[in-house]
Amino acid sequence: MTVPASAPFFSRVVIVGVGLIGGSLALALKRAGAVGTVVGVGRSQASLERALKLGVIDEAATLEDAAKGASMIVLCAPVAQTFALLHALEPHLEPATIITDAGSTKSDVIMAAKTALGDKAAQFVPAHPIAGRELHGVEAALDDLYVGKKVVLCPLQENTRIDVAGVRAMWETAGAQCSVMSAVQHDAVFAAVSHLPHLLSYALVAQVANAEDAALKLDFAGGGFRDFTRIAASSPEMWRDICVGNREAMLSELSTYQAMLAHLKTLIENSNGEGLERIFQRASQARQQWGAQRAPAVNAEP
């Protein structure tokens, strides 16, 4: 883990949504000695109690109480809740508090933040940690989840340099590497390499499961199907929110993909093996190259 030369210290960090993502951040900051008190906010009392018992948070509080004297408030709830959470937070937000989030989409989150916070949106620094596990909930939280992982920051023009640096320092303290992108660029990149693959994987499993001979097909599905469809076991609610939240970029990537499929279909219709092989060859080389370059990072990934 790379701790920045001058390690930051946050006296009071509020985690809104104490699951895998928020819980792992809390544990990482605690491990680094970079936080005074971690306050957990959440809809489920049982989940907050488990977080207290596990030592992931030091206190559980309402959003209003948690905001008092907070150095940093981190939204780790599903992105569709961003507006409601920030709207409830706004009257209690103190001028010195930085707010940030961990959502998979950014343009919609920023729109929600600007609407809910008005001028106080300057205190909101949008972020997206690229990390996950197949397990969910606070029990799955790990203090090293973010070590070697990427975090994308999409700062607003209104953000102060100091606030952006504070969010960056927090994630670097957790072991992550931060990159800066525009929200539009972020949403296009993740539509292509994450959101569209999830949609395509869900679509294939739905097609097979809906077939008259579904049982037979599933019985003969092998390793290729297993890998291709692993992400189709993901949370339907989360991916529903992402598809709707990242609507424009998703539609753009999906249209490009539809054109690619139409082209491949024509090649198959014409038994144009040479044309098919050219595309497969390009994809196969690109994938092998990517795999070779990513091998160490990939092995470190959960």
Added chain:
Amino acid sequence: MTVPASAPFFSRVVIVGVGLIGGSLALALKRAGAVGTVVGVGRSQASLERALKLGVIDEAATLEDAAKGASMIVLCAPVAQTFALLHALEPHLEPATIITDAGSTKSDVIMAAKTALGDKAAQFVPAHPIAGRELHGVEAALDDLYVGKKVVLCPLQENTRIDVAGVRAMWETAGAQCSVMSAVQHDAVFAAVSHLPHLLSYALVAQVANAEDAALKLDFAGGGFRDFTRIAASSPEMWRDICVGNREAMLSELSTYQAMLAHLKTLIENSNGEGLERIFQRASQARQQWGAQRAPAVNAEP
């Protein structure tokens, strides 16, 4: 490994194409003591010499010489070579010899066999072992590759019961479980759960690799992309042949998939989260169920 009560014995087995699939079959039959002599036939002299050195085959021969006195001839070459191989074999085929294959598509292989062999097509029992590894070539051959794996037999009406039983006994001796399907059913099942996923995975990687910001996208691609695109690193030649060979079933599955994508696109366009969630939910449940049922077999798979 389940060896049938009355283990069969094949005095002379000819493997045409001594790579992973053919080599593993040879090793399995040797391990079970179910074969006298294994004869290897192949285009590459170097590869045959390696197979001899590794003890995978006992002799290397031309197709013509190999056919003399053969109990069983197993085609393990790419499916597009089926016609040429059987056409060359036909004049030398002895009446007591059984021929079978290991191709991933069946209707096109059967068409090639009937055209090349004429009346002698009765001696050809089409088969498809569902097994593979990421490694290729005779060096990757394993004597237990087929243990617990499925083999689909698509017998012709012309086949004798004894010949079909012989092919079944051979695969069971290698540790596999045999199922019988019509060629049409086989091709539809594998178009859905194997061939289409490969096409979709190739298409996504080609799309990302062709993007102007390909480097940025690949840099931020994570675990979902990794799993979804693992099969896009597969052999372009092999999948070209399968797409063309299984043309009708591929086009049918692809059309269904295009309709599914068009429907999902409309849901996203209308920000219809409920509609999206319903489809994701169905897919997620089906995938989780499949994963739970297949866990032991999946772990055993390479």
